[in-house]
Amino acid sequence: MVATETMLSLGRLLRLTEAIHSGRGLAELLEELIQQAGELPEVDTVRILLTDPTGEVLVAQAGIFPYGEDSEGAQDTETRVPIGAGFAGRIAAQRRPLLVPDLDDFPVYSPALHRAGVRCAVGVPLLAGNELIGVMHIGSRKSGAFAPEAIPLLEAIAERVALTVQSIQSESQMAFSESRFRALFEQAPVGICLVDLQPDHAGRVLRSNASMSAITGLGPQALSRLLLSEVLSPGDPDRIVKATQAMAAGEISDYMAEGRVQRPDGTSMWLCGSATAVREEARPSYAIVYVEDITSRKITERELARRALSDPLTGLANRSRVMDHLTLALRQQPRSGGVVGLLYLDIDHFKDVNDVYGHDAGDRVLQEVARRLEVVVRAGDTAGRIGGDEFIVVCPNLTGSSELASIATRLHSVQTDAIGLHGGSVEVGISIGVAIGDRDTVPEELLRRADVAMYEAKRQGRRRWEAYTPQLDRASQEHDAVEALLRGALDNGWFRLYYQPIVDVSTGSAVGAEALLRIAHPERGLLTPDTFIEHLETAEVGASVERWVLAEACRQMKQWNDTGLQEVSVNVSGRLAASGQLSSTVLAALEEAGLEPHRLCVEMTERIVVEGGPAVLADLERLRNQGVSIAIDDFGTGFASLTYLQRFPVSVMKIDHSFTAGIGASPRDDAIVEAITTLGNALGIAVIAEGVEQQDQADALRRFGCDRVQGFLFGAPCPPELLDLNTSARGNEGKVTQLRRAERA
Numbered sequence: 001m002v003a004t005e006t007m008l009s010l011g012r013l014l015r016l017t018e019a020i021h022s023g024r025g026l027a028e029l030l031e032e033l034i035q036q037a038g039e040l041p042e043v044d045t046v047r048i049l050l051t052d053p054t055g056e057v058l059v060a061q062a063g064i065f066p067y068g069e070d071s072e073g074a075q076d077t078e079t080r081v082p083i084g085a086g087f088a089g090r091i092a093a094q095r096r097p098l099l100v101p102d103l104d105d106f107p108v109y110s111p112a113l114h115r116a117g118v119r120c121a122v123g124v125p126l127l128a129g130n131e132l133i134g135v136m137h138i139g140s141r142k143s144g145a146f147a148p149e150a151i152p153l154l155e156a157i158a159e160r161v162a163l164t165v166q167s168i169q170s171e172s173q174m175a176f177s178e179s180r181f182r183a184l185f186e187q188a189p190v191g192i193c194l195v196d197l198q199p200d201h202a203g204r205v206l207r208s209n210a211s212m213s214a215i216t217g218l219g220p221q222a223l224s225r226l227l228l229s230e231v232l233s234p235g236d237p238d239r240i241v242k243a244t245q246a247m248a249a250g251e252i253s254d255y256m257a258e259g260r261v262q263r264p265d266g267t268s269m270w271l272c273g274s275a276t277a278v279r280e281e282a283r284p285s286y287a288i289v290y291v292e293d294i295t296s297r298k299i300t301e302r303e304l305a306r307r308a309l310s311d312p313l314t315g316l317a318n319r320s321r322v323m324d325h326l327t328l329a330l331r332q333q334p335r336s337g338g339v340v341g342l343l344y345l346d347i348d349h350f351k352d353v354n355d356v357y358g359h360d361a362g363d364r365v366l367q368e369v370a371r372r373l374e375v376v377v378r379a380g381d382t383a384g385r386i387g388g389d390e391f392i393v394v395c396p397n398l399t400g401s402s403e404l405a406s407i408a409t410r411l412h413s414v415q416t417d418a419i420g421l422h423g424g425s426v427e428v429g430i431s432i433g434v435a436i437g438d439r440d441t442v443p444e445e446l447l448r449r450a451d452v453a454m455y456e457a458k459r460q461g462r463r464r465w466e467a468y469t470p471q472l473d474r475a476s477q478e479h480d481a482v483e484a485l486l487r488g489a490l491d492n493g494w495f496r497l498y499y500q501p502i503v504d505v506s507t508g509s510a511v512g513a514e515a516l517l518r519i520a521h522p523e524r525g526l527l528t529p530d531t532f533i534e535h536l537e538t539a540e541v542g543a544s545v546e547r548w549v550l551a552e553a554c555r556q557m558k559q560w561n562d563t564g565l566q567e568v569s570v571n572v573s574g575r576l577a578a579s580g581q582l583s584s585t586v587l588a589a590l591e592e593a594g595l596e597p598h599r600l601c602v603e604m605t606e607r608i609v610v611e612g613g614p615a616v617l618a619d620l621e622r623l624r625n626q627g628v629s630i631a632i633d634d635f636g637t638g639f640a641s642l643t644y645l646q647r648f649p650v651s652v653m654k655i656d657h658s659f660t661a662g663i664g665a666s667p668r669d670d671a672i673v674e675a676i677t678t679l680g681n682a683l684g685i686a687v688i689a690e691g692v693e694q695q696d697q698a699d700a701l702r703r704f705g706c707d708r709v710q711g712f713l714f715g716a717p718c719p720p721e722l723l724d725l726n727t728s729a730r731g732n733e734g735k736v737t738q739l740r741r742a743e744r745a
Contacts, residue, residue, distance in 0.1 A: 026168045030061050033161060042145035043138050045118060049081060049088050050134035050165065056083055058092055058135055087113060087121060088135040095132060097124045097151045102143040119143040124154045126162035133162040191215045191291035195228050195244070197277060197284040202248040203227040203241060206286060215271065215293045217263040228289060232273045233259030250284055253277045258294065270298040311385040313363055314370035322384030322392055326443045329396035339436040341395035341404035343411060344450035348429035348462045350389035352579025361421045365428060372414035392450065401436055401467065408434050408465040415463065431457040432465035452476040458538045461607070482535040489519045490541050496520050497552050498717035501724065502569070502688060502710045505702050510725045512601070514569040514710065515553040516717045537573045546576050547585060554593035554600060556720050563725055567629060569601040574608045582619040586628060597627035601652060605633050609648055617648060624649035636676060645683060653680050657691020663700045674704040681705055
């Protein structure tokens with residue numbers, strides 16, 4: 001009986017084998033298998049379950065399961081069976097066949113099958129190599145219906161089923177992947193194209209998506225006639241051609257390239273292509289190339305690079321960039337002939353512009369100066385702002401210092417026109433230092449030399465340019481030393497005011513005093529102005545020192561209120577005059593001391609008056625209207641014309657000591673002094689002669705009609721407590737030399 005059943009099973013197996021190779025779909029195949037298995041002798045139930053993608057659950061696919069109502073809810077009737085649970089789950093977990101001759105003896109294997117009347121069951125795993133595909137099991141209501149000899153036949157069937165299911169699933173997954181790839185390819189937001197890697201057509205575009213056409217402005221047919229190099233980098237195709245050939249030869253598997261292209265509409269853009277080879281068998285067949293429009297990124301990168309190397313306020317090169325250009329210019333300069341020029345520019349009194357008009361106005365000044373620089377520099381020059389109010393210009397390939405001088409003169413012209421601001425305008429001066437170097441010059445050293453020359457321009461009166469010479473190094477060192485001295489004097493309270501009497505020539509009594517600055521140094525003793533005064537105006541602490549002088553002089557004059565002294569004179573610098581803060585600074589000092597304005601005289605040189613312009617005139621008029629006297633110091637030595645005496649509210653003219661010294665010895669000097677005195681009297685301007693050291697000079701001045709005199713004949717500068725208010729010239733003439741030496745000691 002067993003042999004007969006075995007032969008029948010082999011016949012059924014042949015039919016199953018034919019079914020497996022019939023090329024049916026998965027569902028159709030499984031259904032056919034179930035039907036044929038159900039026709040086997042003694043077979044009442046058949047079921048095939050396949051693993052889900054997680055590999056943890058069996059999912060029922062098809063089966064013959066004619067159980068009664070008592071099996072409802074049984075685990076094996078469920079659609080999903082966990083691995084390890086129930087009859088099928090145990091087979092899957094153990095990965096080997098399971099035969100139960102009589103379920104009455106082993107109800108634990110599958111209570112559902114037992115309750116459904118199945119007495120004998122056998123199942124095998126569906127294995128494709130080591131991969132579990134699923135489980136197939138059959139059952140019979142007859143105890144012992146299946147003998148162990150049936151298991152190899154079932155395993156053979158299971159192997160064929162497993163391999164076929166695996167093949168069908170792979171084909172299905174591949175079809176799904178292709179469909180998904182096609183959808184992604186067509187709908188991708190980036191350009192994608194397939195590029196041929198066959199030796200005879202390497203680099204040719206095979207296929208492209210809609211985004212590729214949108215990016216390039218070329219349709220699919222137009223793209224298919226092009227090589228990838230023509231799409232990505234028409235201006236420099238060689239590098240892409242070489243990379244594509246290397247990929248076709250299997251030397252590289254991917255590469256990336258960027259290129260600038262022009263669309264059919266004339267607009268230019270940047271593209272980035274990333275290619276990856278796809279192999280079929282042993283050699284690459286084609287490449288997938290992702291193409292992206294990176295124009296916005298390139299613009300951003302260029303802007304970031306520009307900002308990294310440019311001054312954000314003016315748009316000029318910043319310090320880093322301009323030093324790079326200077327280094328390159330020096331390195332490329334031929335050894336024979338030619339030089340590199342460097343100009344160092346600094347805006348005079350720029351801090352005062354910020355203080356008076358505000359930082360927004362200061363920024364406007366910097367921007368306008370930068371704009372003017374760009375207009376006058378040569379095409380190959382580099383103008384840059386290196387900080388604050390400092391600019392430099394690199395001039396490569398100069399023939400010599402004369403050409404640099406010509407450039408400096410042009411650059412100096414940027415200060416000729418006033419700069420318009422909200423509610424007015426401001427005139428700015430520029431001091432320029434120039435230096436030249438060759439390929440052996442260190443860039444930082446050339447910058448230092450130009451800086452030294454610039455400070456020399458400031459010491460020489462500002463609004464000019466100076467060329468570097470080795471001799472300036474000593475002057476620069478002296479300036480730094482004096483700067484340190486001035487800062488130390490301010491911080492430590494070493495400044496002192498000495499006063500020299502101004503005498504009424506007719507009475508011999510002191511009617512005023514000029515405040516003169518000294519430094520009481522703890523180690524060097526009393527330092528006179530010739531030690532530091534020429535550096536004071538350019539020093540960083542200069543403005544603070546001037547405020548201190550004004551405040552101290554006003555305070556002292558307040559103490560002299562009842563002594564008969566009419567006024568105190570204080571010298572102001574061109575820096576304070578040009579700052580626009582002259583009147584406010586002076587009036588603040590008067591208010592703080594509680595001193596009446598008519599008790600103060602502000603002295604300034606002719607140069608300040610001439611160069612001051614409308615802003616200085618407005619400040620002086622405000623002071624004069626408040627009652628403050630205005631004196632022109634060293635009159636006759638500068639460039640002031642009678643027009644300035646008419647325009648400016650001048651109260652006093654002080655005749656320079658160089659003219660006073662020539663009285664009685666030079667008829668020319670006599671004539672000049674008498675003319676100045678006559679002019680002053682005619683205009684109602686008081687005249688003071690400085691540097692009177694001899695009695696015959698005082699007598700001559702009295703004859704000329706000079707009101708007041710000042711000099712060693714009447715007293716040397718002294719501390720306020722030693723000032724003789726009832727001074728007399730008698731007996732002092734012989735002491736003049738001694739007083740002069742004491743003053744200069």
